[in-house]
Amino acid sequence: MTVRVALFATCLGDTLFPETCKAVLRLLERLGCEVDFPLSQTCCGQMHFNTGYRDETVPLARRLGESFAGYDAVVAPSGSCAAMVRDIYPKLLDSDLPGRMYELSEFLVDVLGVTDVGAYFPHRVTYHPTCHSLRMLGVGERPLKLLRAVRGLDLVELPAAESCCGFGGTFALKNSETSTAMLGDKMRYVLDTGAEVLTAGDNSCLMHIGGGLSRLRAGVRTVHLADILASTEEEPWLATR
Amino acid sequence: MARNPVTWLGVPAFPEAAHEALADSQLRRNLRHATHTIRDKRTRVVSEVPDWEELRRAGEVIKDDVLANLDTYLERLEAAVTARGGVVHWARDAAEANEIVLRLVREAGTDEVVKVKSMATAEIGLNEALEAGGVTAVETDLAELIVQLGHDRPSHILVPAIHRNRAEIRDIFRREMPGAPADLPAEPRALAEAARKHLRQKFLTAKVAVSGANFAVADTGSIMVVESEGNGRMCLTLPETLITVMGLEKLVPSWRDLEVFLQLLPRSSTAERMNPYTSVWTGVTPGDGPREFHLVLLDNGRTQTLADPVGRQALRCIRCSACLNVCPVYERTGGQAYGSVYPGPIGAILTPQLVADPHDKQAASLPYASSLCGACFEVCPVRIDIPEVLTHLRAKTVAAKPKTSPEKLAMTALGKVFHDPRKYEAAQKAGSLARYLVPGGKITKLPWPGSLWTDSRDAPLPARESFRTWWRNNRG
Numbered sequence: 001m002t003v004r005v006a007l008f009a010t011c012l013g014d015t016l017f018p019e020t021c022k023a024v025l026r027l028l029e030r031l032g033c034e035v036d037f038p039l040s041q042t043c044c045g046q047m048h049f050n051t052g053y054r055d056e057t058v059p060l061a062r063r064l065g066e067s068f069a070g071y072d073a074v075v076a077p078s079g080s081c082a083a084m085v086r087d088i089y090p091k092l093l094d095s096d097l098p099g100r101m102y103e104l105s106e107f108l109v110d111v112l113g114v115t116d117v118g119a120y121f122p123h124r125v126t127y128h129p130t131c132h133s134l135r136m137l138g139v140g141e142r143p144l145k146l147l148r149a150v151r152g153l154d155l156v157e158l159p160a161a162e163s164c165c166g167f168g169g170t171f172a173l174k175n176s177e178t179s180t181a182m183l184g185d186k187m188r189y190v191l192d193t194g195a196e197v198l199t200a201g202d203n204s205c206l207m208h209i210g211g212g213l214s215r216l217r218a219g220v221r222t223v224h225l226a227d228i229l230a231s232t233e234e235e236p237w238l239a240t241r
Numbered sequence: 242m243a244r245n246p247v248t249w250l251g252v253p254a255f256p257e258a259a260h261e262a263l264a265d266s267q268l269r270r271n272l273r274h275a276t277h278t279i280r281d282k283r284t285r286v287v288s289e290v291p292d293w294e295e296l297r298r299a300g301e302v303i304k305d306d307v308l309a310n311l312d313t314y315l316e317r318l319e320a321a322v323t324a325r326g327g328v329v330h331w332a333r334d335a336a337e338a339n340e341i342v343l344r345l346v347r348e349a350g351t352d353e354v355v356k357v358k359s360m361a362t363a364e365i366g367l368n369e370a371l372e373a374g375g376v377t378a379v380e381t382d383l384a385e386l387i388v389q390l391g392h393d394r395p396s397h398i399l400v401p402a403i404h405r406n407r408a409e410i411r412d413i414f415r416r417e418m419p420g421a422p423a424d425l426p427a428e429p430r431a432l433a434e435a436a437r438k439h440l441r442q443k444f445l446t447a448k449v450a451v452s453g454a455n456f457a458v459a460d461t462g463s464i465m466v467v468e469s470e471g472n473g474r475m476c477l478t479l480p481e482t483l484i485t486v487m488g489l490e491k492l493v494p495s496w497r498d499l500e501v502f503l504q505l506l507p508r509s510s511t512a513e514r515m516n517p518y519t520s521v522w523t524g525v526t527p528g529d530g531p532r533e534f535h536l537v538l539l540d541n542g543r544t545q546t547l548a549d550p551v552g553r554q555a556l557r558c559i560r561c562s563a564c565l566n567v568c569p570v571y572e573r574t575g576g577q578a579y580g581s582v583y584p585g586p587i588g589a590i591l592t593p594q595l596v597a598d599p600h601d602k603q604a605a606s607l608p609y610a611s612s613l614c615g616a617c618f619e620v621c622p623v624r625i626d627i628p629e630v631l632t633h634l635r636a637k638t639v640a641a642k643p644k645t646s647p648e649k650l651a652m653t654a655l656g657k658v659f660h661d662p663r664k665y666e667a668a669q670k671a672g673s674l675a676r677y678l679v680p681g682g683k684i685t686k687l688p689w690p691g692s693l694w695t696d697s698r699d700a701p702l703p704a705r706e707s708f709r710t711w712w713r714n715n716r717g
Contacts, residue, residue: 009708011659015669016701018708037712043659048652050613052635056656063660135615164569168612173693175256175610177263180697181573182612211698214683 003111005033006071008064008101010081010203011043017203023230023237024077024104030230031112041067046084049092051170058092061085065095074100075107077226079133079201082106087136103133104226105142105201115145120233122152125223126195128186128209130202131164143201143225150228158198159189167208183212190220201225245542246335246366247595249394252580254606259574268404272575275403280566282512283620289514290504299501300623304557307492308547314459314492315538321462325524327534332486335365338539342367342451342484343374345535349482351376351448355440357466357473358382359453360398360560361486361539363582364595367451378451379443381472383436390417396576396584398562399510404575407432440472450476450531454487455559456502457536460495463523464536467506467516477520483531489538490547490556502559505622510561542595551633555591557623562587564617564627570610579607586617590630599641608634666710672703 005028009021028035045060064085068074074097076082082103089098108114127147133139147155166172166182186209190198198213200206203224210222221239231237252258262268287293307314319329332338342362346354354371356362356378368378368389380389387402388395391413395401402410411427414435421435452473456465464485466473477483493499507516525534547553565571565585576584580603581592589607596604608631611617617627642649658664675684684700686692694700706714 011665014708015672015703018704018706018711021708022711037709037716039709039713039717040662042662042665045659048656050632050635051652052632052637052639053652053656054636054639056652059660060656131612131614131616135619162616164612164614164616166569166612168614171609171612172698173690175259175570176693176696177256178259178570178573178610179612181263181269182569183697207701208698211694211700214699215685215697 003033004070004072005035005107006068006074007035007037008041008044008068008074008076008081009037010076010078012204012207013077016207017224020077020203020224020226023224023226024075026235027117027226027230028075031108031114031117033112036071038067044081044084046081046088047169049084049088050168054092061089061092061095065089065093065097068097068100071100073102073107073111075102075104077104077201077224078203079103079130079137079139080204083132083136103137103139103201105133105139105146106137108146108229109142116149117146117229119150119229119231120152121150121228121231121237123197124154124156124195125197125199125228126156126158126190126193127161128158128165128190128198128200128205129161130200130205133201134162139201146225146229147199153228156193156195158193158195160185161189165205165209167205169204172208179208180212183208187212187216187218191218196220197228198222199225199228245596246369247364247541247583247592248581248601248603252603254603255578255580255610256606258578258580259610262574262578267406268575269573271404271406272572275400276566276572279512283509283563283566286508286512286514290508296501296505297622297624300505300559301557303493303498303501304623305554307494308490308553308556311489311492311547314494315489317459318457318462318492319538321460322524322534322536323462325462327462327524327536330535330537332537332539332541334541335370338365338486338537338541339367339370341535341537342486343371343376345482345484346371346376346449347374349449349533353377353379353443353447354449354451354484355379355381355443355447355476355480356385357450357452357468357476358385358401359451359486360582361453361488362451363395364488365486365539365541367486379440379447381440381443381476382468383433383470383472386436386440387413390414394577395582397565398560398576398583398585398587399565400562404577440475444472444475444479447476447480449482449484450480452476452483452485454485454491455506456499457487457492458494458496458499459492461523463496463521465499465519465521467503467519469511469513469517471518474518474520477522478530480531482533482535483522484535484537486537486539488543489540490543506559506561509559509563509620509622542597545597546591546594549594552590552594552630554625555587555594555630557625558587558591559623560587561622563620563622567616567620569612569614569616574610579610581607586611586627586631587625590625590627590634593634599637605638605641608632608638662709666707669703669707669710673705673707676702676705
């Protein structure tokens with residue numbers, strides 16, 4: 001039986017990180033899924049909700065529910081957006097979307113039942129468990145299990161991994177200096193690992209940490225978990241950012 | 242109406258208040274060391290308790306029952322305290338509570354009181370009110386004494402002087418403590434000894450003591466204070482008159498409920514298995530302890546907080562400060578940036594509710610002093626969903642903003658773009674044109690408010706082709 005899967009690109013992925021969305025598509029199709037991308041989807045409304053704009057959030061939540069009606073599962077390459085749908089939507093409106101929303105690593109491990117996705121990524125990698133993946137979704141060891149099965153990948157532990165990178169959506173602007181202080185500590189730990197690549201299940205947090213590392217010209221790249229898992233010997237990941 | 246002293250007069254909104262703290266590398270180091278030490282220890286002692294999650298649920302349920310039936314339990318408490326020879330006073334706000342305490346102190350015929358550390362009296366600015374009435378209040382908790390002698394403000398619920406190192410404390414003692422040796426060394430033992438000598442004098446002469454309360458048992462009218470130094474016990478037993486100021490949410494229904502909180506509190510707060518000094522008293526006992534006992538039940542914004550179905554969970558708080566110790570924001574800014582005796586994540590949700598003024602810019606900035614990382618909710622022993630209350634209070638702040646505020650206009654416009662896939666795709670295409678204007682594939686400098694990002698971080702450019710455009714061209 002084929003699972004009818006819809007890809008939820010998220011507004012950030014769609015606009016700034018389309019390569020990650022293509023990686024999710026490649027990966028899921030390689031694993032035998034039939035993937036669709038309903039074009040009526042836009043944004044889950046998390047930024048509006050978290051900043052206090054509830055009236056603006058509800059129509060976006062309703063729209064997302066309509067976009068994904070009829071699919072068995074909806075997969076997002078973002079723990080944060082998946083958590084918004086799963087944890088917050090039930091407080092805002094009546095929708096069956098939360099029950100069908102999966103973050104990528106959850107979908108791979110829980111629904112497809114795979115940890116070895118046949119990936120090849122010959123780099124030293126460290127993993128940052130983003131706050132919403134960690135605490136709101138509780139993805140736990142799933143991303144690490146997937147990473148450990150990647151051929152050629154040298155996984156190193158990130159010190160103080162569970163502390164926030166300081167992104168927090170509009171927090172990064174409203175409390176820019178505090179956000180930067182949090183980022184500074186996170187970057188120091190990343191550099192301490194000697195990793196070439198920092199990965200996570202959220203391009204938003206990677207954009208924050210990567211933006212800081214880029215400013216330092218630190219030579220550490222931020223690569224979404226999906227990009228690593230989609231990478232194979234035949235079709236390796238290419239630095240396009 | 243008089244200004245509610247729960248926030249400090251003249252403190253700017255959080256981002257500005259944090260600016261100075263963030264630049265103070267010694268402060269950052271002190272805080273980092275202290276919070277990491279206690280959070281690691283907390284994790285260890287909590288992991289020893291196999292039913293910790295059940296205990297948290299029990300704590301939540303008991304407190305929610307208290308909040309849902311507060312009127313019943315308060316009347317029961319009042320009856321029990323009165324029956325055992327205590328006197329109950331009701332105070333609507335800080336001014337009323339301070340007046341009651343000042344009157345009682347004057348009636349006792351003294352101008353000096355000793356105090357066991359109390360968040361409630363700090364919340365209402367009792368020391369300042371007593372001073373204005375000619376009464377000196379002496380803090381007997383060591384950390385609280387350091388703050389008081391240093392003419393400073395507290396920066397932590399449990400460790401008010403967390404921002405001070407031992408050399409600073411030595412200097413404060415030498416300067417401000419009568420009889421402190423001129424050659425006092427900056428060693429913890431010597432500092433504690435100097436404080437002990439100074440305080441012993443006060444304990445033995447004070448006629449009146451003022452305390453807070455960690456718990457009050459409605460069934461019996463018993464009041465409980467938990468502390469680690471024994472100074473509290475001296476205050477609670479030696480003076481002739483004992484005045485307790487207690488927030489009216491500090492109730493538990495029965496003695497059996499204390500079992501839950503006496504496990505949750507010490508492990509969450511000081512990372513200890515058991516609390517060192519736990520003192521309980523019930524009314525007055527002839528020939529033993531204070532001859533008079535007064536209980537001041539303080540509202541000060543609590544009943545209006547109770548009226549908010551989401552916000553009221555903040556009243557479950559047992560002031561353990563575990564949320565402060567894990568908070569990445571608190572770790573960098575310290576407590577004084579929050580401008581209130583309640584700092585950190587709990588302060589960010591409790592203070593604005595007690596202030597209850599949507600136009601108070603400082604209070605309104607507090608719910609935004611969080612990245613919503615959720616570490617606070619994870620450690621809270623009574624399961625206060627702090628991130629939920631933060632976003633709830635942010636919504637209230639937004640509702641109080643004028644429609645013409647630049648942020649509101651921008652968010653409304655963005656909401657409309659997100660709501661229409663065609664407008665959304667057009668905006669993506671317009672954004673991708675930036676690639677032709679910006680060399681190097683990343684943005685390193687933006688005008689305000691974008692500079693708030695690019696001052697410390699590069700920003701990615703919109704992709705040449707969004708995913709949806711690619712999909713339409715290749716798969717659609």
